Amino acid sequence: MSTVQQKRGVQALNETLHALFAERDDVVLFGEDVLDPYGGAFKVTQGLSDAYPDRVLTTPISEASLFGVAAGMALRGQRPILEIMFGDFVALGLDQIVNGISKFREMYDDQVTVPLVVRTPMGGRRGYGPTHSQSLEKLLLGIPNICVVAPSECHDVGSLLAAAVEDERPVFFIENKLLYGRVIRRPDHGHIGELAVRESGDPYPALTFSATDFTEGVATVVTYGGMLPVVLDAVTELVLEQEIFCEVVALSQLVPIELDAVLESVARTGALVTAEEGTLTGGFGAEIAARVQEAAWSDLRAPVQRVAARDGIIPSARPLEDDMLPSVEDVVAAVTALDGVRS
Amino acid sequence: METLATFYERMFFIRRFEETLLDLFSLGKLVGTTHTYIGQEANAVGLIEHLDPDVDTVFSNHRCHGHYLAFTDDAFGLLCEVMGKAPGVCGGKGGSQHLCKGNFYSNGVLGSIVPVATGIGLAEKRKGTGAVSTVFLGDGTLGEGVTYESLNLASLWHLPVFFVVENNHYAQSTPVELELAGSIAARGAAFGVEVDELDTTDVQVIHEAAGRAVARIRETGAPFFLVLNTYRFSPHSKSDDQRDPDELEERRTRDPLLVAGARLDEAERKALEERCEERLAETVEAADEAPAAAPGVAA
Numbered sequence A: 001m002s003t004v005q006q007k008r009g010v011q012a013l014n015e016t017l018h019a020l021f022a023e024r025d026d027v028v029l030f031g032e033d034v035l036d037p038y039g040g041a042f043k044v045t046q047g048l049s050d051a052y053p054d055r056v057l058t059t060p061i062s063e064a065s066l067f068g069v070a071a072g073m074a075l076r077g078q079r080p081i082l083e084i085m086f087g088d089f090v091a092l093g094l095d096q097i098v099n100g101i102s103k104f105r106e107m108y109d110d111q112v113t114v115p116l117v118v119r120t121p122m123g124g125r126r127g128y129g130p131t132h133s134q135s136l137e138k139l140l141l142g143i144p145n146i147c148v149v150a151p152s153e154c155h156d157v158g159s160l161l162a163a164a165v166e167d168e169r170p171v172f173f174i175e176n177k178l179l180y181g182r183v184i185r186r187p188d189h190g191h192i193g194e195l196a197v198r199e200s201g202d203p204y205p206a207l208t209f210s211a212t213d214f215t216e217g218v219a220t221v222v223t224y225g226g227m228l229p230v231v232l233d234a235v236t237e238l239v240l241e242q243e244i245f246c247e248v249v250a251l252s253q254l255v256p257i258e259l260d261a262v263l264e265s266v267a268r269t270g271a272l273v274t275a276e277e278g279t280l281t282g283g284f285g286a287e288i289a290a291r292v293q294e295a296a297w298s299d300l301r302a303p304v305q306r307v308a309a310r311d312g313i314i315p316s317a318r319p320l321e322d323d324m325l326p327s328v329e330d331v332v333a334a335v336t337a338l339d340g341v342r343s
Numbered sequence B: 001m002e003t004l005a006t007f008y009e010r011m012f013f014i015r016r017f018e019e020t021l022l023d024l025f026s027l028g029k030l031v032g033t034t035h036t037y038i039g040q041e042a043n044a045v046g047l048i049e050h051l052d053p054d055v056d057t058v059f060s061n062h063r064c065h066g067h068y069l070a071f072t073d074d075a076f077g078l079l080c081e082v083m084g085k086a087p088g089v090c091g092g093k094g095g096s097q098h099l100c101k102g103n104f105y106s107n108g109v110l111g112s113i114v115p116v117a118t119g120i121g122l123a124e125k126r127k128g129t130g131a132v133s134t135v136f137l138g139d140g141t142l143g144e145g146v147t148y149e150s151l152n153l154a155s156l157w158h159l160p161v162f163f164v165v166e167n168n169h170y171a172q173s174t175p176v177e178l179e180l181a182g183s184i185a186a187r188g189a190a191f192g193v194e195v196d197e198l199d200t201t202d203v204q205v206i207h208e209a210a211g212r213a214v215a216r217i218r219e220t221g222a223p224f225f226l227v228l229n230t231y232r233f234s235p236h237s238k239s240d241d242q243r244d245p246d247e248l249e250e251r252r253t254r255d256p257l258l259v260a261g262a263r264l265d266e267a268e269r270k271a272l273e274e275r276c277e278e279r280l281a282e283t284v285e286a287a288d289e290a291p292a293a294a295p296g297v298a299a
């Protein structure tokens, strides 16, 4: 029996927070403007402070310190969840992340753990402009000893967040802003719509999509988070207009990098495109391209193609923003540029 | 109530431990860097006496050896750590400024530790342990913005955080007049935090004032800001020192060891010193013989 629920991202996250608070009383959430009735800038914490007034703290606007406060709480056995209002402000916390949160466990010779969760929205396409639209995951990609998780609308968003809170490692939980309003579409009998879907990896699984039941694909597109709907639109267009079949891998665990699902797919398709919403240079695609070429050179018949935002600012005006961020056409173009995708 | 003799012994041990580190550096037995606590011993010894290592926490900075020894008394773990030996308290991974043992932590980025200590205060308050979260800062560290964010948070949230500023009048080579405007004590007061300020090298005076401060934190659950005006006799780390020799000379007349030592019976003092020297020699010998930290070598 399948029950298809029409649940939006924000609701899935909110319900999970309520469930976590009910289960564990060491969970504490804090951030700017998280109290009811406001319930957070993106409404993810709605109802939480009414239900748990002692465990939801609204904070001063002190991001640089709040990361450290979360670290201190985690060092002392609490499970803090820090909400950072916009992912762009992770930049203020980098000292704490790089020199504290990510280091304590290893530099103190495993005498401590730092089980904190930082939840933060990233991503554009809403006209918020240069400092409220970025996808800065790449700033976190190269930091050892942390975990970066980014759900897409086809992931079990709530269970990813629950796993992050249970995780002994520090987890940076990236919520693409568009995810909040999107309906979560989970696989039903191994399918989402026309696409066959496999879920692999634990506790932050990758989803692999295929329109041809994992045969006949001529390229793999690897992506995550808010780029998944863009990529799925692109591969649908490729099928309908050019009869080109691709597999899509949507990772939810960006760090530590685990590429099993990507390598398995590339072994079938022989080519790889990476797609991310952040700017191109030094990003997610660059790291994946390097690793896949090391691990699967003989499977690849063409160089890896990267799709990303242009290296620049994200303008506020929508036509300018659209021009800057990676689009369906960019993904289509990257796939068709690969050798051997056209028969 | 600890006796002056005990304070003296602890201060003397820290002094000799730190001097020994500088010697070991010259012998090439240490690598990296070290910031010694020579001259400031009365602060750690007088203050930490009021903390319970099983309950309270200390977050210290780059100049952490004196705090560590006063809180844990683990000279062997510390020496091995700075010497890069496997039995070091962090297995040689942390080195001089990145220590952790029980409720003691230190880290090397100035200011960074203050929000973490604030978070510790919040966690302990939530858990209802009654712990005081002590954090040590230098005068130079007051240039870091997160210090003020933390004071604001600790005051706003009524957290049991003990902010201890050791103003040794220098940040590395820079005299305090070139790095700080305004008053240090007023910084705490501006956030509605209770403040006390001392200008002494007398361990008994520091002990008393710190006792009042810790008692206030335990009683109110609110933070306290203690300014200890002090001086270091050794260079900032292990390198040269451009401070005015007359200034140093004058400060040495107020050496905390002289102040406390003068109140002890000469024979008793000598005996304490002897005991420290023996313990130190044994510690150095044991650390010297300990295996070097290496991949796959367990303590």
Ligand SMILES: Cc1ncc(C[n+]2csc(CCOP(=O)(O)OP(=O)(O)O)c2C)c(N)n1
Residues within 6 Å of the ligand: B035, B062, B063, B108, B109, B110, B111, B137, B138, B139, B140, B141, B142, B168, B170, B171, B172, B236
């Ligand atoms: C963020 C940061 N900046 C610079 C340094 C290098 N540094 C280490 S100690 C020090 C001086 C610190 O002065 P103060 O806070 O007065 O402490 P003291 O050394 O006098 O005990 C400096 C500049 C550092 N460790 N961290």
Ligand SMILES: [Mg+2]
Residues within 6 Å of the ligand: B138, B139, B140, B166, B167, B168, B169, B170, B171, B172
């Ligand atoms: Mg100083």
